Amino acid sequence: MRLTRYFLPVLKETPSEAQIASHRLMLRAGLIKQASAGIYSWLPLGYKVLKRIEQIVHEEQIRAGHIPMLMPTLQSADLWRESGRYDDYGQEMLRITDRHGRDMLYGPTNEELITDIFRSHVNSYKDLPLTLYHIQWKFRDEVRPRFGVMRGREFYMKDGYNFDLTKEDALHAYNRHLVSYLRSYERMGLQAIPMRADGGPIGGDYTHEFLVLAETGESEVFYDSEITDMKFGDRAVDYDSVDQCQAVLEEFTSRYARTDETHEEALFNDQVPEARRRSARGIEVGQIFYFGTKYSEAMGATVVTPDGGRVPVHMGSHGIGVSRLLGAIIEASHDEKGIIWPEGVTPFHCGIVNLKQGDAAADAACESLYAALTAKGLEPLYDDRAERAGAKFATMDLIGLPWRITVGPRGLEKGVVELTSRRTGESEEMSPEAAVDRIAQIYS
Numbered sequence: 143m144r145l146t147r148y149f150l151p152v153l154k155e156t157p158s159e160a161q162i163a164s165h166r167l168m169l170r171a172g173l174i175k176q177a178s179a180g181i182y183s184w185l186p187l188g189y190k191v192l193k194r195i196e197q198i199v200h201e202e203q204i205r206a207g208h209i210p211m212l213m214p215t216l217q218s219a220d221l222w223r224e225s226g227r228y229d230d231y232g233q234e235m236l237r238i239t240d241r242h243g244r245d246m247l248y249g250p251t252n253e254e255l256i257t258d259i260f261r262s263h264v265n266s267y268k269d270l271p272l273t274l275y276h277i278q279w280k281f282r283d284e285v286r287p288r289f290g291v292m293r294g295r296e297f298y299m300k301d302g303y304n305f306d307l308t309k310e311d312a313l314h315a316y317n318r319h320l321v322s323y324l325r326s327y328e329r330m331g332l333q334a335i336p337m338r339a340d341g342g343p344i345g346g347d348y349t350h351e352f353l354v355l356a357e358t359g360e361s362e363v364f365y366d367s368e369i370t371d372m373k374f375g376d377r378a379v380d381y382d383s384v385d386q387c388q389a390v391l392e393e394f395t396s397r398y399a400r401t402d403e404t405h406e407e408a409l410f411n412d413q414v415p416e417a418r419r420r421s422a423r424g425i426e427v428g429q430i431f432y433f434g435t436k437y438s439e440a441m442g443a444t445v446v447t448p449d450g451g452r453v454p455v456h457m458g459s460h461g462i463g464v465s466r467l468l469g470a471i472i473e474a475s476h477d478e479k480g481i482i483w484p485e486g487v488t489p490f491h492c493g494i495v496n497l498k499q500g501d502a503a504a505d506a507a508c509e510s511l512y513a514a515l516t517a518k519g520l521e522p523l524y525d526d527r528a529e530r531a532g533a534k535f536a537t538m539d540l541i542g543l544p545w546r547i548t549v550g551p552r553g554l555e556k557g558v559v560e561l562t563s564r565r566t567g568e569s570e571e572m573s574p575e576a577a578v579d580r581i582a583q584i585y586s
């Protein structure tokens with residue numbers, strides 16, 4: 143992409159309504175524009191990152207054996223009356239009446255709809271296990287939408303639902319989700335710690351929230367500092383192996399890590415040596431939940447068992463806050479100049495800055511770099527505006543591409559361009575070919 147042909151409406155002024163860095167930077171870097179309270183348009187650059195995050199989520203869910211699909215945003219109130227949640231959900235639910243007077247709602251989540259699909263088509267234990275998921279817009283009429291996409295009213299969420307014959311099988315599905323979530327967040331350059339959470343009115347021990355530590359987080363968390371040294375890394379896990387998935391769960395949840403809802407001071411003091419006790423704030427970027435037969439019983443989602451009986455299926459639901467993740471990633475990765483995208487989610491793989499637009503040699507070198515990068519399947523953003531170098535650097539720093547290639551007549555006389563890391567600020571001179579190879583290698 144050439145910047146002169148792109149739509150990147152960066153703001154010079156810091157918007158006064160934005161209270162936290164990620165919200166400010168998303169507005170300033172032209173990622174989003176507020177449409178109304180808690181509802182945003184995703185401008186081209188923000189949309190690109192959203193899609194990158196979505197792609198990682200898809201890849202890791204499919205790797206775990208979970209099946210993608212798509213359910214609508216608008217749902218019929220009748221299904222929610224069946225589960226009893228139409229009244230329980232309260233004012234967070236946006237209720238709509240269509241022209242025929244039918245009660246509809248903009249889905250805040252999809253347990254009812256997916257359970258209805260399941261009961262219409264699945265009848266036998268032989269069709270289990272089954273995990274279906276989708277990535278779709280949700281609406282929750284939050285009392286206080288704030289911090290930009292972090293707490294929106296309309297937001298993009300991955301929600302997955304497992305259907306299993308037994309509790310044991312459903313807990314394996316739970317563990318699969320935990321493993322796939324650890325992989326997903328790490329690919330986004332994030333550390334998200336699974337913490338024991340509150341099961342709410344349904345209760346039960348089987349729910350974990352994934353939290354990214356950040357001062358601006360809305361949750362208060364308590365944990366053993368050893369947990370921040372843990373990495374999932376690139377290990378091979380067989381998602382069909384009950385033991386392997388269980389081992390990952392045990393490894394990542396054995397140390398004390400809880401949100402304030404489940405925190406027990408005495409237990410904390412007992413389990414964790416004083417020097418390792420931490421309390422901090424965190425951003426919830428996902429949650430996994432086993433809730434047994436709550437919906438399957440209420441809605442009659444049953445299967446025939448091997449011995450000819452009929453039982454309600456064991457279910458769980460598992461969510462990732464896809465749009466909130468942009469905010470969380472920026473909170474975890476920025477400096478005073480702007481965003482610093484991790485390579486896994488960056489909207490463009492690198493920037494090309496032409497120090498002297500209109501100089502024949504510099505223009506030609508930028509064009510050939512652009513072509514060489516594109517030929518390797520990479521997407522560069524070429525700042526081809528007739529602007530001063532300082533303004534070009536400021537834009538690149540603000541939008542946070544992890545790598546920048548700077549091209550100028552002086553360097554070209556020596557046959558070199560400059561490759562700069564946004565994260566460390568370190569620059570290295572090398573031939574244009576070497577710069578292309580280096581970038582290709584970083585993303586391989």
Ligand SMILES: Nc1ncnc2c1ncn2[C@@H]1O[C@H](COP(=O)(O)OP(=O)(O)OP(=O)(O)O)[C@@H](O)[C@H]1O
Pocket residue numbers: 251282284291292293294295296297298299426427428429461462463464465466
């Ligand atoms: N209003 C929102 N704006 C953006 N993302 C959200 C919002 N509400 C929930 N999410 C994201 O969707 C994920 C799954 O939804 P879940 O039902 O667990 O949310 P929740 O526990 O109600 O969230 P919260 O406690 O932050 O209100 C959350 O972990 C979070 O990342």
Ligand SMILES: [Mg+2]
Pocket residue numbers: 351426428429
């Ligand atoms: Mg939650």
